[in-house]
Amino acid sequence: MIKLSVEVASLTLRNPLMLASGVLDESYESMKKIWNSGAGAVITKSIGKTARAGYPNPVVVNEDGYLINAMGLPNPGIDDFINIIEKLNNEKIKVITSIFAENGDDFSYLAKKAEQYSTAIELNLSCPHAKGLGAEIGSNADNVYDIVKSVKSSVKIPVWAKLTPNIADVSEIGIAAEEGGADAVVAINTVRAMAIDIKIKKPVLSNRYGGMSGKAIKPVGIAAVYKLYESVKIPVIGVGGIESFEDVVEYMMAGACSVEIGTAIARFGVNLFNKILTELQIYMKENEYDSPREMVGVAHING
Amino acid sequence: MIKLSVEVASLTLRNPLMLASGVLDESYESMKKIWNSGAGAVITKSIGKTARAGYPNPVVVNEDGYLINAMGLPNPGIDDFINIIEKLNNEKIKVITSIFAENGDDFSYLAKKAEQYSTAIELNLSCPHAKGLGAEIGSNADNVYDIVKSVKSSVKIPVWAKLTPNIADVSEIGIAAEEGGADAVVAINTVRAMAIDIKIKKPVLSNRYGGMSGKAIKPVGIAAVYKLYESVKIPVIGVGGIESFEDVVEYMMAGACSVEIGTAIARFGVNLFNKILTELQIYMKENEYDSPREMVGVAHING
Amino acid sequence: MRRVTVIETVERENNNTITVRFRDDLCVMPGQFYMVWFPPINEIPLSVSYNGKLKGVTVKGIGKSTKKIVEGAVGDVISLDGPYGNYFKPYGNKILAIAGGVGIASIILAIESFHSMGLDITTIIGAKKYDELIFMERANISSDTFIVTTDDGSYGEKGFTVNIAEKLIAEKKFDSIITCGPEIMMKKIVDISLKSNIKVYASIERIMKCAIGICDSCVFGAYHICMDGPIFTGEQLKDIPDFGKWKHGFSGEKIKL
Amino acid sequence: MRRVTVIETVERENNNTITVRFRDDLCVMPGQFYMVWFPPINEIPLSVSYNGKLKGVTVKGIGKSTKKIVEGAVGDVISLDGPYGNYFKPYGNKILAIAGGVGIASIILAIESFHSMGLDITTIIGAKKYDELIFMERANISSDTFIVTTDDGSYGEKGFTVNIAEKLIAEKKFDSIITCGPEIMMKKIVDISLKSNIKVYASIERIMKCAIGICDSCVFGAYHICMDGPIFTGEQLKDIPDFGKWKHGFSGEKIKL
């Protein structure tokens, strides 16, 4: 009997596919829709202390094989957003609240606010295009250790640290998160990128720099997950360029116990969750896996 | 009158297109062929002190939109390779010798050996998949400063530092290279990546980790060049994913005074140099640029 | 695919509205929109108001960027993305089109296309005052019955489109209704249509950022304007609590309409 | 595109050579090769020796990986990339095929295909001794004239393929020659053909790493085996100083043949 449920440290999810932060997850309706289309959990848009409008348009560059975005962390602020996660939580939807802040105190403040209605907290230590936030603080191991430690001492629900690929050695940051007490690490956020329009003679994104996601970054994510799997003992969650059940299996073999899907939703619609789950089950049957857990890290045995 | 020649610090090249290190540049015949097809200079495969066989096959993963390679720096060693660059140099072919080593002394040793027959030296501080070499030393600003300084004090020809994108802030390394005395910085080398075959259940590359190149990394290269252009005063040379004259223009507008082309040669053949040069000339005429120099950094004026 | 095209002409429709024409070879259907970037100004969604080789968009100055655009602070080129969205399809033979303000820009192509298919078109165009009326001639030529209303009576019938529409719907037997304009107006029209059992299609606006169904800024009930709209049917709209009541701001916060 | 396929059969051709069969639906032309990865062993270039649905490659144990492959230390699956390279096209009606050792694996499909086109094929197969001869039956069936040589005379004529070939070329009027085998042998055959003014095509080997024209390991004069070969004409070969004299090792160093 095939069981799709997975454990991420102390949590049990009905299946290993989650909605990645920042993609169709700023509203109650969208997250509910994605939960209903099969996701094992929904991770919210990263939320801060107060409302942020984000950057002006253009905010995305959509190319074959990849997307570059610089949304600028738009969000209504935690106090407003609480209403949304409360409603989702009341309907037994597994919500993982993603938060961003400048320092450990603010992260803890946000985590405490969200705790009551969240299954877990994901710390955005990795957004590549926001001043004083995300990757700017998340590429320093001491910062990461301090932030994780501070949040862990503030809430009882699991805390995940989402890491940046824009770093010399992702395992150094992963280890800092683990030592800080993180229950899991998530890799990767987007890869720093830029596109210039040669007719307009300027960067397309209003913020100039953005983050690359989608198909093209899958090998970057796989390398990060593989490395983290060998470096930390806590679970690794994989994200970056997943579009198919094969991609899910590849991430799991690299060491991910579960995965998150973002950009592919723009290309294939929310039913992608459903489709991948069906195909994953067929794949598991054919390959005699009873649980996704059996795939986790197998590429290390032969690798 | 359109002139394609460009200056890279004290050097003058007949046009801004160079062959990137590692691509069809381990043999006299191939480099000569590429020079004849129009390149403004050829950069050699990175050469070390002694012969290295490189990693066993598979050494490449070739996908739509990107390539992942882990050749393992195969090269016949500087003493053997000298014969090749001597021959090229005798034929007035502009050869830039790329070298790799573990420390400043070895880099200087190699640079001195190559000096007589080279137009410039490119320091590979960025190969993402070789133990104790490349990016492993090139992601530390102090190392980079020391190596560049050491090489600069050993040779009189220009020294370029080739940087890794696998870093939190490329400008930090660029500034270290500049302070060490580098005549130019080159960005980017490949992006750390991995592919796992889910049927074989192991990483495809024998070295497991490799470096991603090709179309998909262009936005990563553009972001690095744009950042460097604002951070250093020495010339910036752009490389990563260039396939067309539009890509060349995009890099130049981002701040590159010249560019290098690698992976695209596998897709489009060596005549790509010729093709791009022709198209670039037409583009410059239509847009009233008399010299490539006029395009350099224009995206910063509006950006 | 984002592409850059040269602005061929800029026509002033009235003192707060302009039409920008440019070449674009892609096929556009009535009611679809482009994401148009006017560097150095923002990128915004705009319905296609002229079809064919020399396409056009019509912009009303209502905020930060649109005002600058209408003032003419645009460069020589614009960047286009799209066309995005679904489009108006004719339902039945007798169709009522109701436009409020610059909303006519979103349905003028549908009116012209339905007319050229030989359908019977009744058009009601409404605006606050005479100065704000646009595309009157185009709409008139392509309509079998053509009615103009102004709130202040400075042109055509004095009053609101909704009142005229309600009367007409009661009198004539329309097969379907298409509408674009202020959401409050569209809400009333949709309610009337649903009560009268007439198919209705309304073009809805929400803040567009990505236009590819990823950013959630255009969320509209369980739908997204960019993926499922901008045109929604009465059946869809009656189940969307936000319709006519709430929209989201740039931060995702809820704003009363 | 690299793809994984299940090994269907492994046949032993002699005590140092095996043929591995597997499904692959891509179209392969005679003389083309795959990059075949036998995990946990290396990936190596191998000519396609069986065509159709159940394709095959034939491996001689000569070094680190090939010996392990021949010993059977392969898994259940292999990964294929390709087919790569150019292929043998028939020139004229009367064709001489000359194979040395496992070289027959690279030209057997050409012999079979030329034969099925109704061309007149003369085949010379050579090996050191009887044990090393492979594909004799296949070659025999598809050849109008079939000659076997062994260096030690343990089967067929005693001596070298080159000597037999030289005699035949002098006697009969061949339109073209195809050959694969040790490079020293091919060099002699190419020299004879050029002297006799007969078109000649030889399949050349160099170290293959990338197979896509990027790594320079297979450089061969101004050519690359993976992009311009593996089959070269006499006209090309006469201008390549390395031919029959030098190859490159894994580090790119020159090695005397």
Ligand SMILES: Cc1cc2nc3c(=O)[nH]c(=O)nc-3n(C[C@H](O)[C@H](O)[C@H](O)COP(=O)(O)OP(=O)(O)OC[C@H]3O[C@@H](n4cnc5c(N)ncnc54)[C@H](O)[C@@H]3O)c2cc1C
């Ligand atoms: C599908 C669609 C088609 C449209 N077609 C037309 C048209 O043909 N002609 C026309 O004049 N207008 C059209 N609009 C509305 C137009 O996009 C907005 O008026 C414009 O974006 C306002 O920009 P601003 O910077 O001037 O506004 P701001 O000063 O930024 O804000 C004013 C108000 O405009 C709206 N708005 C702002 N930015 C956006 C955005 N990116 N997307 C949607 N609404 C926004 C918000 O409600 C906001 O409260 C359309 C909108 C949509 C969604």
Ligand SMILES: Cc1cc2nc3c(=O)[nH]c(=O)nc-3n(C[C@H](O)[C@H](O)[C@H](O)COP(=O)(O)OP(=O)(O)OC[C@H]3O[C@@H](n4cnc5c(N)ncnc54)[C@H](O)[C@@H]3O)c2cc1C
């Ligand atoms: C186009 C082409 C078609 C070929 N077809 C066949 C065939 O059908 N049957 C067959 O048995 N052999 C064929 N070969 C040769 C075969 O690829 C080599 O025998 C094999 O790669 C040796 O691997 P190894 O690890 O056992 O050798 P090693 O022990 O690594 O080295 C022994 C020698 O084998 C050669 N070699 C090693 N690796 C490679 C490589 N990656 N590419 C090319 N040569 C290499 C070198 O000359 C080396 O000196 C072909 C080669 C080429 C280039």
Ligand SMILES: Cc1cc2nc3c(=O)[nH]c(=O)nc-3n(C[C@H](O)[C@H](O)[C@H](O)COP(=O)(O)O)c2cc1C
């Ligand atoms: C439009 C967009 C917005 C995003 N916003 C966030 C965010 O707010 N917080 C965050 O941690 N990651 C954010 N991400 C990153 C994704 O969660 C994910 O890590 C990344 O896109 C790689 O996955 P993908 O290739 O499946 O999209 C965003 C990505 C996109 C494309």
Ligand SMILES: Cc1cc2nc3c(=O)[nH]c(=O)nc-3n(C[C@H](O)[C@H](O)[C@H](O)COP(=O)(O)O)c2cc1C
């Ligand atoms: C097969 C291969 C081998 C490479 N070897 C080297 C090398 O030896 N030294 C080096 O500095 N860069 C090496 N590179 C990196 C390229 O020079 C270049 O920085 C990178 O591939 C990005 O450019 P591209 O997308 O045009 O290939 C190699 C790249 C490839 C694809």
Ligand code: FES
């Ligand atoms: S505009 Fe982003 S989801 Fe519709």
Ligand code: FES
């Ligand atoms: S095998 Fe790499 S160039 Fe031919």
